[in-house]
Amino acid sequence: MYLVLFDCDGTLVDSQETILRGLEVGFAAVGLAMPERARALSIVGLSLETAFAVLAGPDHARHVPAMTEAYRASTRARRAAGLDHDPLYPGAREAIDRLAARADVLLGVATGKARRGVEHMVAVHGLEGRFVTVQTADTCRSKPDPDMVLTAMAETGAEPARTVMIGDTGFDMEMARAAGVHALGVSWGYHAPEALAAAGAHAVIDRFDALDEALAARLGWTREFA
Structure with a gap:
């Protein structure tokens, strides 16, 4: 086989618009600026925690759990509303x-x-x-x-x-x-x-x-x- x-x-x-929207929610949740589009999309493929860690950098590693949860909560809410197809x-x-x-x-x-x-x-x-x-x-x-x-x-x-x-x-x-x-x-x-x-x-x-x-x-x- x-x-x-x-x-x-x-x-x-x-799924780029869905991913970018979720990343923006995650960064906003901890008061950080969203990276520019090309850099944000460069992490697609990594697990969410790893992606946020790469984008936020070591100086903001403490924020990764909150960013990840904000992204997931937003995604769950949008799917429940019939969005993000x-x-x-x-x-x-x-x-x-x-x-x-x-x-x-x-x-x-x-x-x-x-x-x-x-x-x-x-x-x-x-x-x-x-x-x-x-x-x-x-x-x-x-x-x-x-x-x-x-x-x-x-x-x-x-x-x-x-x-x-x-x-x-x-x-x-x-x-x-x-x-x-x-x-x-x-x-x-x-x-x-x-x-x-x-x-x-x-x-x-x-x-x-x-x-x-x-x-x-x-x-x-x-x-x-x-």
């Missing part, structure tokens, strides 16, 4: 459905989101039953530690040579390489293609309809359904 792991934010869903990127659903239809492929998620966030994404977009393994910041160490990928492989019995991590950040690529699996970047997310390459991406695709060919090249399978 092959194991195909997806990151969420910046890979499957365009982050859209799938073009072609994402079709790619997931094609892969899920293959008898030789297992799909999973490896993300810095909390499990509640993944469950929300799955429910909003009707993706129930597609992902057999879901690794999140609740139970795994933050990217780029390989913990998420290693845990996903342990749960599914997948071998490194038959596993690929798909993501939009250097953190995803570093995590994949540290776990000994294929690292496939996407160019439409939060880190530039050259940053993905520098972090170890074996290849970078520019659209979801190029995914099948990229996976075939890395994993050695045929593009036809097995």
Whole structure:
């Protein structure tokens, strides 16, 4: 069996406005200025606590728990109000459905989101039953530690040579390489293609309809359904 792991934010869903809004709430809660947009988005992929620690810096480390809780409380409230339905990127659903239809492929998620966030994404977009393994910041160490990928492989019995991590950040690529699996970047997310390459991406695709060919090249399978 092959194991195909997806990151969420910046890979499957365009969640930048939701993330920026939550970060702004977190910084405002402790009276700190929000970083400029590009720097704020540079931390997407890390666990929330790690992201705030990076953005706030060591001088404000004491504020990280309060910032994190403010972000989470705001997110919970907005979801309860029916807001923040982050859209799938073009072609994402079709790619997931094609892969899920293959008898030789297992799909999973490896993300810095909390499990509640993944469950929300799955429910909003009707993706129930597609992902057999879901690794999140609740139970795994933050990217780029390989913990998420290693845990996903342990749960599914997948071998490194038959596993690929798909993501939009250097953190995803570093995590994949540290776990000994294929690292496939996407160019439409939060880190530039050259940053993905520098972090170890074996290849970078520019659209979801190029995914099948990229996976075939890395994993050695045929593009036809097995």
